Amino acid sequence: MAVYTDVTEPDLSAFLGLYDLGRLLSYKGIAEGVENSNFLLRCDAGTFILTLYEKRVARGDLPFFVGLMEHLSARGLSCPLPVANGAGETLGELAGRPAAIFTFLEGMWTRRPSADQCREVGAAMARMHRDAADFPIPRPNALSVAAWRPLFEACDGRADEVRPGLGETIQAELDHLEANWPTDLPAGVIHADLFPDNVFFLGGELSGLIDFYFACNDFLAYDLAIALCAWCFEPDGSFNATKGAKMLGGYAGVRPLTPAEIEALPLLARGAAMRFCLTRLYDWLNTPDGSFVTKKDPVEYLRKLLFHQRVRSVAEYGVPAERLTS
Numbered sequence: 001m002a003v004y005t006d007v008t009e010p011d012l013s014a015f016l017g018l019y020d021l022g023r024l025l026s027y028k029g030i031a032e033g034v035e036n037s038n039f040l041l042r043c044d045a046g047t048f049i050l051t052l053y054e055k056r057v058a059r060g061d062l063p064f065f066v067g068l069m070e071h072l073s074a075r076g077l078s079c080p081l082p083v084a085n086g087a088g089e090t091l092g093e094l095a096g097r098p099a100a101i102f103t104f105l106e107g108m109w110t111r112r113p114s115a116d117q118c119r120e121v122g123a124a125m126a127r128m129h130r131d132a133a134d135f136p137i138p139r140p141n142a143l144s145v146a147a148w149r150p151l152f153e154a155c156d157g158r159a160d161e162v163r164p165g166l167g168e169t170i171q172a173e174l175d176h177l178e179a180n181w182p183t184d185l186p187a188g189v190i191h192a193d194l195f196p197d198n199v200f201f202l203g204g205e206l207s208g209l210i211d212f213y214f215a216c217n218d219f220l221a222y223d224l225a226i227a228l229c230a231w232c233f234e235p236d237g238s239f240n241a242t243k244g245a246k247m248l249g250g251y252a253g254v255r256p257l258t259p260a261e262i263e264a265l266p267l268l269a270r271g272a273a274m275r276f277c278l279t280r281l282y283d284w285l286n287t288p289d290g291s292f293v294t295k296k297d298p299v300e301y302l303r304k305l306l307f308h309q310r311v312r313s314v315a316e317y318g319v320p321a322e323r324l325t326s
């Protein structure tokens with residue numbers, strides 16, 4: 001679960017006193033999530049989410065994250081809207097942590113996404129890319145190709161404890177990715193973690209996107225590659241080309257891809273699989289047994305990586321290239 005910091009009722013009531021939300025009626029910690037502490041708040045004014053930012057989130061990045069959610073909400077994208085206090089500020093401090101209150105999004109995330117949901121996610125991502133295009137604050141991707149080898153080295157040669165041969169596979173793949181990573185694809189603000197647990201559906205329709213705490217500037221098609229990894233594989237490890245086709249088609253229906261993006265997609269997907277394999281590997285090796293944080297399996301992303309290594313063209317994701325361009 002993710003409630004790292006306890007909040008006392010007097011402290012919370014004092015914090016809420018800065019806002020125009022009425023009295024605190026109740027609050028409780030939310031078990032899901034890994035990075036920050038989240039609480040469900042009920043006040044006279046309604047239901048809200050209180051987030052306390054923990055140490056893995058750099059304070060200097062908070063204006064980017066909170067500002068981006070404000071920017072996207074103002075463009076009509078459904079995502080948590082930071083609530084301003086009486087002084088017009090959206091970021092404050094509570095229990096010694098930076099803290100913010102957000103509007104509550106109705107809906108639930110889906111553990112078994114359907115092909116139609118993959119299409120909706122593709123389309124929502126493209127709208128997000130379009131709506132964020134004029135967001136003025138830059139944030140370079142701290143987890144892009146240049147960060148992967150240092151992350152692997154921080155695993156101290158222990159990858160084979162997770163699976164024999166894993167270290168060698170990662171080394172070889174890093175050599176390939178570093179030598180071939182594209183340099184000039186269309187870029188902008190990406191979500192960078194648009195996994196099923198960060199997309200809510202309500203009554204069969206996509207109701208919103210959450211968790212913008214990896215958002216950054218990078219290649220737009222890299223975001224799509226991440227989503228392809230996160231949404232289009234089945235629990236048995238097989239790639240579902242119907243879901244792949246819907247995801248890519250949903251995206252391209254809003255923002256057609258360039259020929260260079262289409263050609264780069266299998267490589268970007270290898271990079272995406274590597275990024276999540278490495279962060280999971282690092283956490284796997286460095287999270288103490290018995291910790292209340294659920295460790296995610298790095299080998300799931302090794303398998304996805306091996307799949308993408310065999311892909312020669314976007315058609316193998318289920319859709320011919322000509323259907324993705326304008």
Ligand SMILES: Nc1ncnc2c1ncn2[C@@H]1O[C@H](COP(=O)(O)OP(=O)(O)OP(=O)(O)O)[C@@H](O)[C@H]1O
Pocket residue numbers: 002030032033034035036037038049079080102103104105106197198210211212213
């Ligand atoms: N605005 C919101 N409306 C409704 N529920 C929310 C909202 N924000 C967060 N939640 C709930 O809190 C949970 C954790 O939120 P979030 O994923 O942002 O946390 P995190 O610690 O940053 O997670 P992660 O480990 O995925 O990076 C979500 O799964 C969701 O249940």
Ligand SMILES: N[C@@H](CCO)C(=O)O
Pocket residue numbers: 034193195276279280296
């Ligand atoms: N989505 C990430 C974890 C949180 O960002 C993963 O599944 O590894």
